Amino acid sequence: MADYRDLFSRLGGELRVINLGLESFAETLEGLGVPVLHVQWTPPAGGDPERARLLSLLEDEDGV
């Protein structure tokens, strides 16, 4: 983790993280004092590629 902080400090900024998906990653970083914004995310349709395709087929409708 210290290496990453060095990298960000050389780039002229603080390490700030946006974490997608597994919340435990965010919790670990928070435990190290790193500012984290956690975003709840899972693959569409639980990762089922066929249903993901059907979702994209229907996504341009407004639902009602």
Next chain:
Amino acid sequence: MAVDCVTAREALGLADRTVLHSGPPLAWERACPPVRTAILCAIRYEGWAADDAGAQGLVESGAVKLAPCHHSGAAGPMTGIVTASMPVFVVENRPRGNRAFATINEGLGKVLRFGANDESVVTRLRWLAREAGPRLGAALRAAGGLDLRALMAQALRMGDEMHQRNVAASSLFARAVMPHLARTAPDTAAVARLAEFIGANDQFFLNLAMAAAKASADPCLDVAGATMVATMARNGTDFGIRVAGLGPRWFTAPVNTPQGLYFPPYGAADANPDMGDSAIVETVGLGAFAMAAAPAVVGFVGAGGLRDAVRITEEMGEITLGEHPHLRIPTLDDRGAPVGIDVRKVVETGITPLINTGIAGHTPGTGQIGAGVVRAPLACFEQALDALAAARARA
């Protein structure tokens, strides 16, 4: 608007020797024990058979037919049993010109909706038909109808979510109907009997909420291409949904058993899988969807405290199309209840609708043994998504 209370024969055109039940279509052979005993009790109540054995013979021979409440414009709690002579509330969606119907809630304890079927159940059903129904009908006609949406909006502000908590709504209904009941009843004793009956039942309003929800949801079944859920219902065997853009077709999967708290001495092993048309209230943004409005319920159903209630309402917001313009939640700064379950959002996120529910005992006649929450099965929504995509491809 609740405009009347008349027999199911008159309101639904329900024929003799037909028993309506909750949920999607269900064959006798697949019915769970409480639904079976309730069907037999209704047949005895109607006088079509003298005992359960004779009643079962009529069902098995096809002389008595079974059909879902939803196919006749009705919504029934738990077992959802409706027969021709039972009185039903008539609820009108005036802007859309359609009506929906629900029986009078029988109260707690040994009741038909939980599968009880002894003579005390039949006696109460006969009183409901002979006195309660006609008197409530006369009162509602004299009132020119009661505005249920306004009543429910107020009850949400008083801690009800209109599924497992209806104490405020029941009280508001009693306050509104009593003057008309007193004016139209033949004697004070009749008024007193009804006042005691309504006052002793905190869930009295549930059936009215269900009919109101159905009256508002049913017109959506005619919206071509729409991905919004218009019906959710269960019958103790299957959970079923109907979708606005797909008309009357049911998408079903095995129903789940609720998780919750049990009245001593019962436990999870005594629970029947979930049943009832009451999930129609979640379909329109009430029940678990409005959990944040009802902190007292979240503990009653074993789902935590106020923070959990807010989290649940927010989670249901992830799978809905908008917020209800009239049914607002005071603990969320008056935001509308999440409404309009979108099949696509359910499949995309894997978040399934949560439903507040009473838990019936698996052993017939046990009645309600607890209260809890239950998830709709994802498979219903996956099937509906496939059908929506197929319809889209054909268009």
